[in-house]
Amino acid sequence: MRTPQDVLAPLTDSALFLTLTVRPGHEATVHDFLPDLDGLVRSVAFPHPREDLTCVLGISSDAWDRLLSGPRPAHLHPFREIAGDRHTAPATAGDLFLHLRSTRPYPCFELGRRVVAALGPAVEVVDAVHGFRYFDRRDLLGFVDGTANPTGDDAARSALVGDDDPEFAGGSYLAVQKYLHDLAAWTAKPVQDREASVGRQMLENIEIPDDEKAPDSHVALTTITDPDGTERDIVRDNMPFGSIGRAEYGTFFAGYAADPSVTERMLTRMFVGEPAGTTDRLLEVSTAVTGGLFFVPPAELLDDPPPLPEPGPAAAAGAGPDAGAGSLGIGGLRAGPA
Known part of the structure; x- marks a missing residue:
């Protein structure tokens, strides 16, 4: 397996979730930046070793076709809007996603600033969310978040691509959403x-015992079990965020998975229901306002990325396998139960 990015880094007290789009015609600048990212991280992290600064970079389906030639990750596709009768998980713009983590906020801030400065006019910042660790790891709803995360080898199996896609073994599929x-x-x-x-x-x-747990509770709907009884997990690194001035309070969801269909089934069960109509009770007070799916490639691919795609009619139009899904490769799907 190739070397993973810091997908399985320990939970920290601060984070920055940074979503960028690549401006048409600036693909070469972004491509050339990929090997420089590790040096930027080191330049901020090395003088402050106790801050545990890490950075994970994910690339969307559309951006992959614009930036990298050669094979694609087997399950990479645009985030698909999930629309139920009452709730919707929207798909929103995003070509690159950076998940920065550290003990205190300032290393995340400084690294994010340097990344955006290095990319300059090649990118547009469409969302920047500063997450913080709340009282004893609780979210703003008052519950401890992440208790059920897998650990050790189970976490690696849940989050990292294996031998089923050897070209991209060690990578991960990252689904992100911002909830208010x-x-x-x-x-x-x-x-x-x-x-x-x-x-x-x-x-x-x-956790409330299964025989007492409401079937439309968040835990019940996000517990995925295969027909043979195997429970399928993802690795979550959610963080609270908020702005008192804007009266905006929420949770940023970041879920790493070896197979994005696991996360997608969780979301379908939440927003559509299984059976249909049995939607997540949390959605009565929580609204998803963003949604994206990114592939986090192994570190070696960022250090030595494949060449840019050859120019041609399709490349010039920004088209790829997901052409027709929107200018940023973001498609829509009215989902039924998975």
Whole structure:
């Protein structure tokens, strides 16, 4: 297996989630930047070893076709909008995604600033979210987030591509969403209702037993089990974020998976229901406002990327296998139960 990026880095107290689009005609600048990213990370991280600064770079389906020639990751495709009767997980713009993590905010800020400065007019920043670790790893809804994450070898199996796609073994599929919470509506609910919505006790952080758990609770709907009884996991690194001035409070979801269909089934169960209509109770107070899918290539590919695609009619038009899905390769799908 090739060397993974820092997908499995430990949870930190600060993060920056940075979404960029590549301006047409500037693909060569971005391509040439890829091998320089590691040096930028080192320049910020080396003088501050206790900050545990890491950086993960993901590339969207459309951007992959514009930036890199040769084979594609087997399951890379645009994020597909999931539209249920009551809730929608939208697909939004994004060609490159950077997940920066550190102990304190300033290394993430400085690295993000240097990345954007190095790319200059080649990219546009479409979203920048500064995440922070809240009280004893709780989200703004008051629940500990990430308790059920796999660890050790299980985390690697869940998050990293294996021998089924040997060219990209060590890579990972990263799905991201930004959720905004109606905290007034949430805190108006009795604690018992909040626990039923999540499927976990609020104070003790103990999962509610299956025979007592509501079928439309978040935990029930995001637990994916194969027909043979095997539970399928992803590695989440969600972070709270907020702005008091804008009265904007939310959770940034970042989920790493060896196979994006696992994450997509979780989202379909949340937004459409399984059976249809049994949607996630959390969506009554939480609204997804962004959505993207990116492939996090092995470190070797960033250090020595394949050449730019040969120019031609399709390349000039920014077209690839996902042509017709939108100018940024973002498609729409009215999803039914997976």
